[in-house]
Amino acid sequence: MSEAPEADRRDPVARFLKDYRPPAGVPDELIGADGSVRPVWAGFIKRLASMTPERLASRMAHGDQYLRDAGVYYRRYGPQDTGQRDWPLSHCPLLVAEEDWSEIAAGLTERADLLERICADLYGANRLVEQGHLPASLIAQSPEWLRPLVGVTPRSGHFLHFVAFDIGRGPDGKWWVLSDRTQAPSGAGFALENRIATQRVYSDVFAAANVTRLAGFFRAFRDTMTGMLEEGEDRVGILTPGPLNETYFEHAYIARYLGFALLQGEDLTMHDGRAMVRTIEGLRPISVLWRRLDAAWADPLELNEGSQLGTPGLLRAIRDGRLTMVNALGAGILETRALMAFLPRLSQLLDGQPLRIPNIATWWCGQPSERAHVRSNAEMMMISPAQATGLAHETAAMASAEAEDIAAWIEREGPSLVGQERIHLSTAPAFVDGTLVPRPMSLRVYLARTASGWRAMPGGYARIGMTAEANDLAMQEGGRVADVWIIGRTTEPAETMQPAYSGAISRAPLAPLPSRAADNLFWLGRYVERAEHLVRVLRALHARLAETEAPDAPLLRRTAKYLDSFGCDMDQPVPEALVEAISAAFGSAGHVGDRFSVDGALALGDLTRTAEEFALRVEAGDDAARAMSVLLRKLSGFGGLVHDNMYRFSGWRFISLGRAMERASTMCACLAVFADAAAPEGALDLAVEVGDSLVTHHRRYAVATSRATVVDLLALDALNPRAVLCQFDHIEAHLAKLPGTGRHRPMSPLTRAVLRARTDLALQTPETLDSAALRRLEDEIREMSDQLTLAYLT
């Protein structure tokens, strides 16, 4: 062990960075060429160096806790597992000086304008092809050059409104564009989350560091988008592929943050040439969509015929100038990798100057001399598909993997290949096991078109490789994401999305609920209630099994048969049908990510995991009875969140309607079986137990259970929250608050169905309400549910 040099002991920064050794050949963001900390980092590093490792670790845990509480995740695709993953936050932000940043923003603004002009030409006059500046075959072969949109001028006058660029710093210290994101760039919402989480970790440092805020950027973008709406429209929509998409969480998050409606293709329908949102109040027009859907999926009539994610006929509204897509469908062509080979010349041609920030050197192998160049320099190149989009190093592995002669391959496949200079990215600090180490870095910069031109989002998103290799930046492969702080010279006033308070408050009117969201909320209510009913019956069954009743005792046989009518297999202590009901509830909640509380989603996630885990290990009898009690507690916890905390907007009414209809229906079924005249001994008690009404029964009747008391309490007592009649009262009350109903409206098939069922039941006595009558009620509830679906949910 050698002693640390004298200077290190006195200087905490030097001590803190003693293991930080940037690799040779590329610049490091933290340490300058002279070996000292760059000025922009000085204050931050000094602060870090002053903290104990324990303190630092506990602060990072703060940030992680925030991300978990907020439910931030992205979806991961893999050969074995597809599922949600925690957001891979790198706990050290990247610091960029304001001067450096304004040069980046200016360069990328020029690039965005250049791309806009190229796009307008490719879908318009096509002069670049005709004059030989772009090869016709490259464009014609692109899956992103969408023929149905050729000749269409966007309603807004622009193809691009929101773009992103991945840029990296090369060995000479200059920035290079690695890829252009013009299709449907994701990640801006994650940048917000990066910021909030990182701010938690470094709350005191952040406040003093003059970091440019993100909110102003989003406000300007939101105002621009909202400004494009037509008179009388509610909101801008975000068009998402749905919960199975990698970044669905972000779509839901940014929809909430900006106050936009989160829509899937089936939420929309075409009517008289306009795009309409199906809501519970009927069709509502919408003219601005920020799409997170790749263009090919947007309209199965004119684009990808197999798409289930789009809206048939949507293109007509675009063609007729009734709908703005951000970005325009077809703008994805600008991501074509081979296009980068032509951009330097196009910049000269269209702007009369070289690219202010160059892109990574690219050669399209469809041209003889370029092909020859790539062939003879193949070992210094990444060779990849010419039509590919995305970062080159994500798909470049193919060249080396193929054992065949690369030269012959390039010669044969020429036009479908590009060669790109191998990139060596600068390194930035990242924490690995509590120690700061240099890792390759690329920056993602977002630009939004606003009333006053392009505006760059000031920082927020950098990708950090988790090995020293430059090609491990992809998140799917273990890369991490860091916040980016743009450090100004002067303090910034805090900005938020909220307009300043100015006198009287006004509540924004609630936009109508999309029918699909209402449908998912309704089924969420039903599935949770069904799960609860099954859990209660299963608990009653296993408790009796544990008390050594023989499994073939008449009551247990009847119970097993009853459970079988719900698809429960009695060989499974935690039947698959129960796990399915719970995961169906979770799935429904996942479809309404933007209008469902994070706590509620976490509670359902926890419930699903618990049920799945129980299904693997719980045994029949006492073990199962106890497991059911655990599930019941978790279900009640979820119910509490929904019914105590959820805002009483119409979405909540659909959850409640689902619950009430399911509860009424299962109680009828339960009574028809367990309060039947022919039911074995003990059945009535079981029904009361399942109806959670033991105490009440005792208080109300003070006698042992009889068929009359049980039916009275569980079906006809409007004060018992488990009774069927009470559900009908709830259903009536909720329906009265939904659009299109109410006291002075004519009756609809739905209100008629409810009134009929409620009246039928209210006129019954325990004697007349026999099993056959209960079965009839079940049918009437089914009719109610069908009518509700027809009226609001389709």
Add this chain to the structure above:
Amino acid sequence: MLYDIRMTIRYQYPSHATAGRYLLRLMPAVLPGVQRVIAGSLTVSPEPVEQLAGRDFFGNETVEVALGEPHWESRFSIAARVERRRISDLLDVSPRPEDLARDIAAHATLDASAPHHFLGPSTRVQPTPEMTAFGREAASGSATVYEIIRSLAEKIHDEFAFDPSATEVDTPVLEAFEARHGVCQDFSHVMIGCLRGLGIPAGYVSGFLRTIPPEGQPRLEGADAMHAWVRAWCGHQMGWVEYDPTNAVEVARDHVVIATGRDYSDVAPIQGVMRSAGMQSTGQSVDVIPLD
């Protein structure tokens, strides 16, 4: 040649379809100098709530219809009187195969008839090395591009079995190619794949074939349903040429064109049926009656 053409396509649904939106390419095309539509009408049931005429990138006429009310069956019918001029015998002025690439490269436009659209993969045709090899066998000894087209069509006609029961509308081209069987759609897709593999721009034509052959000639395959054939680009001078691989004949006056595109996906007669619930049974009837 004057034809009276009638076609009905019918879909039946096991449960009612609540609404639907379809893009139709059913009406014979207007092709100056070659084909004239004297009269034509389209009937859709149930009565569409919206009906909008349009034209796609390749110049084909389209009709977009929306069916509003719940329905168990939908029916699309056309009736048309069409005059088809005979394309006089072609003079082969196509380039040598090795010179075609130069002609293509010199063609610096992206308009609908540009050859660039018709090379490489498209939605339903992905050329494979096997198809290219098959094409190369057919091409050996051909002095011009047009000769390749003819001998490839003949080779497909000779080696492939016409079998309406073997494939369906969604059968991938590779499957039909490997099994060496199919209907006009498969024959055409195979030929397109082979031609593109050889660097010859090739596209798909949908249309009709006269039902009753001229006196003394055999009845052609594919006359009782919609038909399909191939168009290929034979260089600057000769341009686009149509050929029918199912019958190994040049397209002259017995064929009536509806639409052209890169493959079936671009010209599908009825786009958009898949969204309705469940399986559908379809029926199709076609009559192409010569009047002179």
